[in-house]
Amino acid sequence: MKQVIKSLFYFTIAILAIDCLLCESFAGAQDSRTRIVIDNYGRAVKVPLKVKKIACMPGSSYEMVFMLGGKDQIGEIRKDHRTAYPLANLTNPDLINYSSSIANINPKARINIEEFIKIAPDVVIYYNVPNAIAKFKEALIPVYTYQPNRKSNSFNEAIGSEKNAVKSLANLLGGRAIKKAEKWCQYYDEKITLIRSRTEDIPAQERPRVYIGNSWGTNPLATWAGNTLIFAINICGGTCVTKDIRGARFPEVNLEQIISWNPDVIIIDNHGRNPGKVINNIYKDAGWAVLNAVKNNRVHRIPSSVFFLDKGSSRPVYLLWLAKQIVPEKFADIDMVKEIKIYFKEFYDYDLSTKDAEHALRGWDANYESKG
Amino acid sequence: MTRQKLIILIAMPLLIFFISLFVGRLFIDPVTLLKVLCSKIFFFIPMEKTWTDAVEIVVIRIRLPRALMAMMVGAGLSISGAAFQGMFNNPLVSPYLLGVSSGAGFGAALAILIDSGTIIIQTASFFFGTLAVVITYCISRVYKTTPLLMLVLSGVVVSSFFMALISLIKFIADPEEKLPTIVFWIMGSFGGVRLEDILITCPPIVIGIIGLLFVRWRINLMSMGDREAKAMGTKVELLKVIIIICTTMISAAAVSVCGIIGWVGLVIPHICRLWVGPDHKVLLPVTIVVGACYLLIIDNFARAMTSSEIPLGILTAIIGAPFFAYLLRRSKGGWF
Numbered sequence: 211m212k213q214v215i216k217s218l219f220y221f222t223i224a225i226l227a228i229d230c231l232l233c234e235s236f237a238g239a240q241d242s243r244t245r246i247v248i249d250n251y252g253r254a255v256k257v258p259l260k261v262k263k264i265a266c267m268p269g270s271s272y273e274m275v276f277m278l279g280g281k282d283q284i285g286e287i288r289k290d291h292r293t294a295y296p297l298a299n300l301t302n303p304d305l306i307n308y309s310s311s312i313a314n315i316n317p318k319a320r321i322n323i324e325e326f327i328k329i330a331p332d333v334v335i336y337y338n339v340p341n342a343i344a345k346f347k348e349a350l351i352p353v354y355t356y357q358p359n360r361k362s363n364s365f366n367e368a369i370g371s372e373k374n375a376v377k378s379l380a381n382l383l384g385g386r387a388i389k390k391a392e393k394w395c396q397y398y399d400e401k402i403t404l405i406r407s408r409t410e411d412i413p414a415q416e417r418p419r420v421y422i423g424n425s426w427g428t429n430p431l432a433t434w435a436g437n438t439l440i441f442a443i444n445i446c447g448g449t450c451v452t453k454d455i456r457g458a459r460f461p462e463v464n465l466e467q468i469i470s471w472n473p474d475v476i477i478i479d480n481h482g483r484n485p486g487k488v489i490n491n492i493y494k495d496a497g498w499a500v501l502n503a504v505k506n507n508r509v510h511r512i513p514s515s516v517f518f519l520d521k522g523s524s525r526p527v528y529l530l531w532l533a534k535q536i537v538p539e540k541f542a543d544i545d546m547v548k549e550i551k552i553y554f555k556e557f558y559d560y561d562l563s564t565k566d567a568e569h570a571l572r573g574w575d576a577n578y579e580s581k582g
Numbered sequence: 583m584t585r586q587k588l589i590i591l592i593a594m595p596l597l598i599f600f601i602s603l604f605v606g607r608l609f610i611d612p613v614t615l616l617k618v619l620c621s622k623i624f625f626f627i628p629m630e631k632t633w634t635d636a637v638e639i640v641v642i643r644i645r646l647p648r649a650l651m652a653m654m655v656g657a658g659l660s661i662s663g664a665a666f667q668g669m670f671n672n673p674l675v676s677p678y679l680l681g682v683s684s685g686a687g688f689g690a691a692l693a694i695l696i697d698s699g700t701i702i703i704q705t706a707s708f709f710f711g712t713l714a715v716v717i718t719y720c721i722s723r724v725y726k727t728t729p730l731l732m733l734v735l736s737g738v739v740v741s742s743f744f745m746a747l748i749s750l751i752k753f754i755a756d757p758e759e760k761l762p763t764i765v766f767w768i769m770g771s772f773g774g775v776r777l778e779d780i781l782i783t784c785p786p787i788v789i790g791i792i793g794l795l796f797v798r799w800r801i802n803l804m805s806m807g808d809r810e811a812k813a814m815g816t817k818v819e820l821l822k823v824i825i826i827i828c829t830t831m832i833s834a835a836a837v838s839v840c841g842i843i844g845w846v847g848l849v850i851p852h853i854c855r856l857w858v859g860p861d862h863k864v865l866l867p868v869t870i871v872v873g874a875c876y877l878l879i880i881d882n883f884a885r886a887m888t889s890s891e892i893p894l895g896i897l898t899a900i901i902g903a904p905f906f907a908y909l910l911r912r913s914k915g916g917w918f
Binding site for chain 1: 761774
């Protein structure tokens with residue numbers, strides 16, 4: 211018996227040694243053609259020197275990569291991104307031709323790793339979901355996470371996290387993207403300084419109360435909660451009425467609660483196929499009619515962009531728009547049509563026509579078609 | 583039944599209903615609230631309006647319909663549960679036994695998935711809820727009879743099938759928009775109830791309840807088993823069909839407006855049995871009252887406890903389970 215155990219022990223040692231040697235030589239062979247990048251959550255990811263085939267999976271990833279000038283480095287996008295955002299198609303006619311074979315991507319979905327092995331991307335940009343990341347690692351597919359941290363404790367921290375996300379993506383793309391990211395960070399800082407300079411001195415009791423609804427795309431009673439939103443509304447001169455809700459990120463409230471908050475401004479999320487209808491229903495409903503926001507015609511739909519304006523790289527424009535909706539008198543000189551056109555030119559390298567810009571600001575109704 | 587019990591049965595729902603109108607997130611001082619109510623009840627007497635529109639909207643258009651709906655659904659689900667438990671002679675049966683909830687859930691999820699409005703969601707939900715029960719009934723029908731075991735098993739089959747379809751829809755649904763709507767809907771809520779919904783939901787639930795009340799004495803016979811009931815001259819098959827139609831109308835209507843509210847239909851009948859005994863002639867009317875009060879109290883918690891709405895499916899059991907456990911221990915299970 212002893213003999214058997216002994217030989218088993220030696221055998222295991224031998225196998226392990228061979229395994230290590232193989233790994234070493236394999237890794238060594240890759241070194242000259244690869245580089246190590248650190249993703250936004252501190253993981254070291256080994257990618258080819260020039261990344262050419264990126265699979266963009268999280269919601270804003272395509273838009274961010276596109277903004278950073280990486281449109282030729284994209285190998286795979288989400289299926290819904292091919293057609294769901296008209297401005298994305300307008301700014302990038304090639305969008306429709308990208309491969310999009312992977313179904314059902316969301317942070318809670320279980321990934322089918324074989325699908326990813328089949329498309330063999332240089333790197334997969336994915337959500338910060340440990341289970342999924344472990345699967346990618348097992349399959350030796352480089353996986354990169356960039357999304358900003360949602361649990362910030364201050365606005366500066368939140369913005370820092372957003373800037374890090376963009377810089378981190380630029381680092382992955384390499385080349386000109388790094389300069390573009392710097393330019394973007396500078397642009398963000400400029401806009402925030404502008405907004406802050408006009409809203410900082412508004413006393414707490416004069417700040418309009420703001421409610422954001424329709425976060426599920428079908429229901430104005432579905433709202434948002436969490437620090438990111440509270441900070442954003444605060445910096446834009448308002449008070450977030452849902453600031454005391456803890457726990458769920460997209461809780462549902464009842465109309466009585468909204469009436470007791472009595473918001474001065476209601477922002478309707480551009481989710482779903484018909485936010486315009488949600489707003490019409492709000493104006494028609496006797497229950498909502500008692501709210502200040504409805505009485506004063508201050509129910510606004512978030513504008514449309516390459517992705518949702520309030521997510522992804524277009525957040526600076528969104529914050530400027532939001533500030534203008536919350537305290538219009540302080541931003542009377544800001545022309546949003548001009549601002550959005552500048553953003554499209556500077557960051558998407560696209561000349562947005564005035565008419566299209568106006569439509570984007572109105573939320574880009576499904577029936578509208580751009581003439582370019 | 584003693585006079586004391588009778589007084590409690592009449593006074594309790596009225597009192598709880600009245601108190602519920604005072605509960606909510608918006609503070610309304612009781613005098614104003616009474617004035618608003620009086621001005622609506624005695625609309626022919628001109629009254630000076632000293633309150634804001636917001637107060638009137640909250641009392642008349644939000645709290646009142648919600649309280650009425652909670653009572654109606656609570657009453658309907660409890661009496662259906664009691665009738666089913668009698669018919670199947672089984673204490674573990676709930677009104678959802680024959681697949682009505684999973685069918686209705688599937689209908690609603692499907693309608694949400696294709697972006698429909700409230701009315702289509704309710705119609706689809708009612709339709710599929712009823713369809714599920716019809717399928718269950720057809721599967722279990724052998725030699726012009728529907729043995730209870732066959733009914734139970736077909737119910738399990740149909741429920742599982744529609745549950746799988748719901749999961750499939752959840753799997754396909756957009757995780758940021760549709761999925762939360764579907765999940766929240768399935769957990770049950772009176773959050774979206776309006777005055778108009780009462781008018782739509784009232785007829786099927788009330789007709790169903792009246793139907794069950796008419797046959798309540800015969801359910802006693804059924805609980806002895808099919809053969810004994812038949813021997814005593816009961817038209818068992820007809821009775822089964824009546825009970826199934828009534829409970830299906832009630833549960834499909836309830837689920838289509840408020841989502842799947844569990845626990846009430848299962849446990850309220852037991853609580854009532856503990857109180858008034860197992861005679862369905864007395865038990866059924868009592869379940870109506872107790873069920874209505876129970877769901878109304880739970881809904882008051884759901885809408886007023888925190889600023890965000892708490893799904894009913896969570897509360898009914900979290901509050902109900904310890905209470906039921908207490909009753910079970912106290913009675914030592916001695917009423918079956």
